[in-house]
Amino acid sequence: MFDLDLWKEILSALKQNRMRSFMTAFGVFWGIFMLVIMSGAGRALQNGVLDGVRAFATNSAFFWTERTSVPYEGFQRGRRWNYDNQDLEYIRSNVAEIEYLSPRLFGWQQDGDNTVRGERTGVFNIYGDYPDYFKIDQWTTLKGRLMNEIDVMQKRKVCFIGERVVETMFDKDEDPIGQYLKLSGVYFQVVGVIHPETRINIGGGKKEETIIIPFTTMQTAYNYGNIIHFFSVTARKGYSVSSLQEKLKKILKERHQIAPDDLQAVGSFNIEAQFIKFGKLFTGIQVLTWIVGVGTLFAGIIGVSNIMLIIIKERTQEIGIQRAIGATPGKIMTHIVAESVFLTLMAGYIGLSLGVFILAMLNKFLESQGDELFFRNPQIDLRMALSALAILVISGVFAGLIPAKRAISIKPIDALRDEG
Amino acid sequence: MIKLNDIHKSYAMGSSKLHVLKGIDLDIHQGEFVSIMGSSGSGKSTLLNILGILDNYDQGSYHLGGKLISNMSEKKAARLRNEMVGFVFQSFNLISFKNAMENVALPLYYKGVNRKKRNLMAMEYLDRLGLKDWAAHMPNELSGGQKQRVAIARALISQPKILLADEPTGALDTTTSYEVMAILQEINQAGITVIIVTHEHDIASMTKKVVRLKDGLIDEVIVNGELADFSSQYAREIQSV
Numbered sequence: 001m002f003d004l005d006l007w008k009e010i011l012s013a014l015k016q017n018r019m020r021s022f023m024t025a026f027g028v029f030w031g032i033f034m035l036v037i038m039s040g041a042g043r044a045l046q047n048g049v050l051d052g053v054r055a056f057a058t059n060s061a062f063f064w065t066e067r068t069s070v071p072y073e074g075f076q077r078g079r080r081w082n083y084d085n086q087d088l089e090y091i092r093s094n095v096a097e098i099e100y101l102s103p104r105l106f107g108w109q110q111d112g113d114n115t116v117r118g119e120r121t122g123v124f125n126i127y128g129d130y131p132d133y134f135k136i137d138q139w140t141t142l143k144g145r146l147m148n149e150i151d152v153m154q155k156r157k158v159c160f161i162g163e164r165v166v167e168t169m170f171d172k173d174e175d176p177i178g179q180y181l182k183l184s185g186v187y188f189q190v191v192g193v194i195h196p197e198t199r200i201n202i203g204g205g206k207k208e209e210t211i212i213i214p215f216t217t218m219q220t221a222y223n224y225g226n227i228i229h230f231f232s233v234t235a236r237k238g239y240s241v242s243s244l245q246e247k248l249k250k251i252l253k254e255r256h257q258i259a260p261d262d263l264q265a266v267g268s269f270n271i272e273a274q275f276i277k278f279g280k281l282f283t284g285i286q287v288l289t290w291i292v293g294v295g296t297l298f299a300g301i302i303g304v305s306n307i308m309l310i311i312i313k314e315r316t317q318e319i320g321i322q323r324a325i326g327a328t329p330g331k332i333m334t335h336i337v338a339e340s341v342f343l344t345l346m347a348g349y350i351g352l353s354l355g356v357f358i359l360a361m362l363n364k365f366l367e368s369q370g371d372e373l374f375f376r377n378p379q380i381d382l383r384m385a386l387s388a389l390a391i392l393v394i395s396g397v398f399a400g401l402i403p404a405k406r407a408i409s410i411k412p413i414d415a416l417r418d419e420g
Numbered sequence: 421m422i423k424l425n426d427i428h429k430s431y432a433m434g435s436s437k438l439h440v441l442k443g444i445d446l447d448i449h450q451g452e453f454v455s456i457m458g459s460s461g462s463g464k465s466t467l468l469n470i471l472g473i474l475d476n477y478d479q480g481s482y483h484l485g486g487k488l489i490s491n492m493s494e495k496k497a498a499r500l501r502n503e504m505v506g507f508v509f510q511s512f513n514l515i516s517f518k519n520a521m522e523n524v525a526l527p528l529y530y531k532g533v534n535r536k537k538r539n540l541m542a543m544e545y546l547d548r549l550g551l552k553d554w555a556a557h558m559p560n561e562l563s564g565g566q567k568q569r570v571a572i573a574r575a576l577i578s579q580p581k582i583l584l585a586d587e588p589t590g591a592l593d594t595t596t597s598y599e600v601m602a603i604l605q606e607i608n609q610a611g612i613t614v615i616i617v618t619h620e621h622d623i624a625s626m627t628k629k630v631v632r633l634k635d636g637l638i639d640e641v642i643v644n645g646e647l648a649d650f651s652s653q654y655a656r657e658i659q660s661v
Contacts, residue, residue, distance in 0.1 A: 005529055012517045321513045324474060325574065326502025326530040329494045408494070413474040416513065 010339045013311065024307040025347035027300030032348045032388055035293025036355025036380055042285040044366075044378035049278060052199030055138035057100075058275050060234045061245040062202065063252070064267040072259035081256050081265070083228040091251065097239040102132035103231040104202075105218045107184065107211075115169065115211065116182040122168045124161075125205045126183055128218025136232050137198055144177045144192035151214040157221070159188040164208040166193055181211070186221050188213055200271075202230070241272045294391070301344065301395040308340050308403035319407055320415025329408040336407055340400025341393060348392035352385060421485060421581065421613055422448040422471065428479035429466055440466045441477070442636035450581070453608040454615045455624040458633035464617045465586060467633065471615060472505050472584045473497045485581060502530055506575030510587035512567040514559040520546060520570045521555040527578040538577075545573040549603065565596035572603060576612075583607060585616040589623055601626045 014021040068079045088103055107114065107126025115122045131147045139146070142163070151158055159181060161169075170176045176190045196207040218224065233248065235241040249266045252258075258265045312319070319332055359378045366378070429441040440463040448454055458464045469475035470482060473489055482489045484504060492500070501507075514523045521542045528538035546555050549569045559567055568588060575583055585604065589597035601623060608614045608628075616627065624630045630642040 004535065016517060317513065318515055321509075321515060322526070322530075323494075323498060324472070324501065324507050324513075325527045326498055326578065328498040328530070331530060411475070413469050416474070416509070 006335060006338060009335060010342055013315075013339060014343065017311075020307060020310075021343065024304050025343055025350075027303035028297065028344050028347035028392070029300070029351040029354075031293065031297030031300040032351035032392065033355045034296050035289070035388060036352060036385075037358065038289040038293055039286070039384060040355070040359040040362075040378040040380050042282070042289050043380065044362075045285065046282040047377045049282075053271075053275075055197035056200050056271065057136045057234045058271055059099075059241045060136050060232055061241050061248075061268060061270045061272075062230065062232050063248065064230045066264050066267045068258055068262055069264040070259035070262040072262070073257045075257060081258070083231065083252070085226040085228065087252060087255055088228065088231065090255065091233075091248065095244070095247065095251070097236050097244045097247070098233050099236045100132040100135050100234045101231065102130040102136060102233075103215055103228040104129050104133065105215060105222075105224055105227075106229050107218070107222070114184050115165070117169045117180070120169050122165070124165055124209050124211045126211045126213065126218075128215040129212050130215050133212075133232065136234055137196075137200065137202075139194040139196055142193040142195050143175070144190070146192055146194070147212065147214060152216050155217045155220055156214060157186065157188045157217055158191045158214065159183065160192040160194050160212045161190055162194060162196070162206075162208040162210045164206060165211055183211065183213070184222065202232075242270055245270050297391065297395070300347075301399050304340055304344055304396070305399040305402055308336065308400055309406065311339075312336065312403045312407045316407075316410060316415045319410070320412050323412035324416060332408055333404040336404035337397055337400035340403070341396035344392050344396030344399060345389075348389065352388060356380065356385070421450040421452075422446070423483040424471075424480065425482075426480035427467075427470065427477050427482060429463070429470065429475070429477045440636055441470075443480070444636075444638060446631065446638065448613060448615065450613055451608070451611050452613055452615075453605065453628040454613075454631060455627040455629070456615065456617045456631045456633060457619060457621075457624050458639075459619070462633040463636045464633050468584055468586055468615065468617050471582075472507060473501050498530075502527060502578055504581050506578065506580035506583045508568065508571050508575050508583065508585035508588045510590040512559070512564075512571045512591070514567055514570060514574075516559055519556050519558050520551060520562065523559065523570055524573045524577055527574060531578060541577060542573070545577050546570070549573050563596075564592050565599060568592060568596075568600050569603065572600070572607070576607065580612065582613040582615060585614070587617055587619075589618065589620065597623060 063083070065081055065083060068075065068077055068081070071077045083103070088101065091098065092101060105128035107128070113121040113123055114126060115124050129147065130152055131149055134146055139160075144160075147158075147160060150156070161176065161181070166176050169181060170179070176193060179190050180187045181190060182188075194210075194212070196210075199207070201207050219226070233241075233244065235244045245268055249268060250260070252266050253260055253262065256265075319327075322332065323329075359380065362378050424444050424446040427441050427444040428439070430437045430439040432438075444463075444467060456464045456467060466475065470477050471484075473484070473492070476491065484500075487500075489500070514520075515526070518526070521539060524545055525538040525542035528541060533541075543552065543555060546552050549572060551566060551569055551573070554562060554566060554570075559570070562570065568591075572583075572588075583604070588604070589600055592600060597620075604614050604616070605626065614627075616623070618624055628643070632639040632642070
């Protein structure tokens with residue numbers, strides 16, 4: 001029921017003490033504002049980081065080789081070694097938990113320009129990969145096609161290039177598809193222009209400066225023999241990638257005469273563990289945000305309650321009069337609680353709106369900065385906004401309840417006698 | 421109308437107890453105009469508060485309009501006050517941020533009368549007390565006499581059976597006091613029981629019955645015919661002191 005007189009009284013009570021009402025409301029405003037801003041910023045960091053890795057298979061692990069650190073079976077420590085094709089065949093046929101397995105070779109980067117086309121030259125990251133690689137670390141095709149099995153089987157001299165390669169090696173309106181690039185002395189035909197979906201980068205450098213060629217072509221054309229520099233695996237559904245990682249380490253150590261207790265020789269890395277770490281980090285940020293935000297809000301609400309107590313004190317006589325002429329305690333209580341809720345809700349609403357507005361402005365600014373940033377979409381969701389509002393209403397009621405109880409506990413006769 | 425039987429009331433003052441009313445027996449009938457007198461501390465205001473259901477009593481019984489008033493919930497007491505009793509205070513006790521009309525209309529608001537109707541009624545009562553032109557003024561723009569008249573209008577608007585006035589002329593000069601008393605007499609003639617607390621003999625002498633309290637007991641009751649003597653007796657008292 002809308003009670004015009006109730007609201008008139010509330011407004012006139014607040015208007016009488018503009019400064020005090022404002023200062024009180026500011027506490028709540030600031031609390032909710034901080035909550036929104038911090039939560040939005042935390043969310044933005046999360047969005048930024050997770051967007052960068054979202055398209056990456058979370059159940060993947062990576063392996064590379066390091067020098068051995070323990071002497072074993074007549075070999076001295078510090079031995080250099082490599083994975084080979086037989087390792088992969090063995091793993092493929094003996095480890096059932098694997099879904100995708102993709103070996104990789106790293107091309108030379110150290111000897112200056114490795115890519116030539118006519119008078120243009122450039123240094124790019126050249127990798128030899130299997131088609132499975134694109135299932136672990138996703139890329140989209142901007143032009144042409146993605147690598148397929150036949151490229152690998154027939155050791156085709158084709159390459160897939162990133163946007164920066166196109167910019168450097170071709171004219172602005174030139175179509176790179178079908179053109180040839182000389183990569184470390186061998187000609188490859190460009191069949192695809194690809195764009196990275198993730199920001200996780202194996203091998204360093206910018207992902208847009210990548211040239212990918214079929215693995216088999218690379219092994220043969222550049223005399224790598226049966227060596228493999230690096231490989232990625234993903235675990236089948238229902239299997240833990242961490243235990244798969246341990247199992248593969250053990251197999252590889254046995255196959256290459258490496259001490260079982262050598263912790264250094266088999267380099268590996270497990271995305272799942274990183275994701276869990278990040279997940280914990282973001283949960284931590286959100287929890288912290290709520291603790292600080294709700295704490296600030298709570299301080300604001302105590303302020304409201306405090307001010308309401310003073311208002312009651314000042315209006316003791318007025319309340320006495322009202323009760324003498326027939327106001328019930330319920331009526332007085334409703335009035336005080338409504339006043340408190342109104343004050344909290346107004347302040348909270350302004351805080352919420354301003355917070356969301358600032359986040360929206362920030363978002364606009366960030367979007368104009370491109371997608372290189374690890375800070376994206378600073379927003380709070382509707383559920384969060386609604387729960388903040390619910391907290392406000394509830395806390396407004398509580399802030400009003402104590403003073404209201406106090407107000408009606410004063411007997412009308414004492415209230416009338418109060419000449420303050 | 422009002423029947424008090426052996427009313428006791430004491431206040432706790434820290435550890436000691438202050439026995440204010442020590443057995444008051446008093447009957448007031450419909451349409452009476454009573455003043456309660458007594459030196460300060462004699463318990464006259466306490467008695468008035470008990471009559472107005474603003475305060476409760478410890479012992480005895482109080483019947484108002486045939487109904488026993490004892491240990492009521494605040495809600496019930498508030499409703500009864502609203503229906504039966506109108507209050508006028510020494511310090512007027514108008515609500516400062518409401519204009520004269522809104523102040524007068526307030527009891528009807530608590531009664532649940534809609535805005536239009538109660539404002540109309542408030543104007544009617546203000547008119548009756550000669551304050552129609554002041555309806556939109558705030559309390560601080562009114563003189564003392566005007567404020568008290570607004571307060572009287574507010575007390576009357578809920579059409580109470582009894583009107584209780586605690587030193588209604590205490591803050592007013594003599595001329596204004598007499599004006600206010602004239603209004604109260606007029607109200608009394610309309611059939612409403614009026615009870616005032618005062619310590620001014622000339623004010624008391626304008627009522628039909630004077631109840632003098634002394635140390636929490638009724639010292640004497642002077643009724644209508646003797647009131648003429650009352651003034652002169654009072655004058656002698658002062659001379660002899």
